């Protein structure tokens with residue numbers, strides 16, 4: 001392993017200039033370089049004569065430059081340099097767009113090797129912006145066979161990168177493998193040495209794939225092990241305030257207006273047990289929409305206060321902060337508990353006052369948005385931090401809030417059901433509790449999809465509900481990422497609906513551009529049934545709770561992800577009434593239809609998220625909410641989900657024989673883990 005630790009500056013081909021460029025790419029050691037994987041490959045083992053070329057071919061061609069460079073400056077931002085290339089069978093054009101340094105780069109009679117895609121052009125065939133190499137008479141080109149393409153930086157070209165890499169790979173020998181032998185055999189993995197050689201310079205695509213599989217496996221394994229180690233370390237090292245006083249909890253639960261579901265009871269049981277311990281709780285509560293997570297949070301906060309401590313409740317939107325503030329006040333203020341609401345829109349004076357009260361301990365529970373993690377917020381005795389909707393906050397923000405107390409207990413709540421395999425990675429550092437039962441009396445939300453031409457029918461159905469005294473949401477289409485455009489579209493839709501379908505009713509508007517006072521007023525009126533139809537952008541997606549609303553119309557439903565549609569739909573069906581969700585869509589494609597069908601067929605968030613993952617595949621699953629995913633070099637959590645499952649099986653086996661993952665029987669693996677995720681070592 002010595003070889004891998006060597007400083008990159010001692011490698012042939014790395015002078016001071018290249019050294020600083022490599023540093024830019026975060027390459028300091030031989031190992032860093034070896035783990036700087038190709039982003040792609042070009043298969044240059046096939047070369048063709050010019051006469052054999054067809055438009056669309058991706059291939060290598062050899063030939064001589066004939067004549068001079070034809071250089072054209074079309075306008076600013078568009079310059080073209082052309083060469084004529086000939087071999088014994090014919091000629092073709094080589095075109096470089098916007099690469100001014102290609103002007104006069106080649107001379108008459110230069111012998112070139114080119115690789116790229118062949119296109120038809122008015123003069124016959126051409127290659128646009130190919131990769132190239134000038135071949136001197138006594139030299140054979142190094143870029144033959146399957147050639148790696150590296151992520152690079154300006155000043156360091158592919159040829160130079162490859163040269164350095166080749167010097168390293170050629171010297172690789174007797175590399176110790178840190179993966180346990182059993183694991184290698186069982187999962188049919190190749191050796192580390194084979195993997196590192198063949199990921200860079202494979203002799204066939206098959207070999208590259210074998211190498212890649214091994215490297216993906218090891219990366220996911222190290223990540224999963226590291227996450228478990230963080231958890232184990234936290235458990236052993238940090239000390240929180242144990243909240244052991246239990247008085248009053250049972251009678252508080254008894255006094256609630258409803259009986260807890262069995263799932264809520266179980267989860268509360270787990271949380272209360274965690275809170276009594278000296279080690280900080282790190283727990284995720286995953287509950288489908290409307291499953292009753294808020295009360296779980298309230299009980300945990302109540303326990304913190306009963307123990308003479310403070311609790312903080314951080315939520316992603318002001319609407320939600322206000323809603324929780326109201327429900328907490330209702331339940332807890334009569335018992336003498338003091339609640340504060342901290343959002344970005346408080347006046348300066350009010351904010352100062354509130355901050356003082358928090359610091360002096362005159363406030364027991366503080367609810368807020370991002371404002372809560374600002375530096376100016378200091379707590380008196382913070383013992384519990386609850387964050388709602390983990391996706392929007394991300395691990396880093398949670399950590400900042402946690403630092404404000406003395407290792408407070410942490411509870412994360414999310415309504416986005418995530419398949420277990422992914423949850424183990426995304427929340428690998430958390431214990432997971434699931435609320436999988438809905439409160440009794442809930443009727444399944446009837447969901448129908450309608451094509452745009454049937455819109456009239458959707459609004460007619462909504463009117464029937466309004467006539468029964470119920471309320472409706474109309475969700476406007478997603479408009480790119482701009483809140484301003486979205487707000488404008490929502491305003492127009494509101495005006496149109498108020499003047500047409502819903503003339504006899506009060507129509508309200510809610511969008512992200514309104515200030516929090518305006519939003520609060522609208523939400524209050526809607527909650528009091530003084531607004532009957534609420535036209536809204538997706539700001540209502542998370543957590544809004546108005547049980548009398550029974551109709552949800554979503555326009556342009558095809559633009560939303562399934563998980564998001566599920567969240568939106570979850571705004572209805574929160575009381576005892578039969579509720580409806582009408583998805584108006586404008587896309588007759590097979591996928592769109594399939595997605596609408598899933599929504600019609602199931603209201604189980606876990607099934608929906610599995611299907612969403614299947615249909616939309618890789619990256620889009622979490623869409624913009626995808627923060628917090630670890631930075632991986634070669635593995636892709638979505639593409640390699642099957643490998644991830646295998647890895648998790650292996651980790652479970654390891655944990656069975658070695659519950660604290662000390663990895664003493666595997667010193668190399670232990671070492672690797674420690675250096676890769678330094679700081680996590682001290683279990």
Ligand SMILES: Nc1ncnc2c1ncn2[C@@H]1O[C@H](COP(=O)(O)OP(=O)(O)OP(=O)(O)O)[C@@H](O)[C@H]1O
Pocket residue numbers: 258259260261264287288289290291292293294295414415439440542543544545547570571574
């Ligand atoms: N055990 C229960 N029995 C009856 N009603 C309940 C029960 N638990 C919660 N509720 C009510 O169900 C509604 C939804 O609860 P809550 O707002 O906590 O949902 P949630 O899990 O946060 O959902 P979402 O993520 O969709 O906001 C509330 O009106 C709440 O008072």
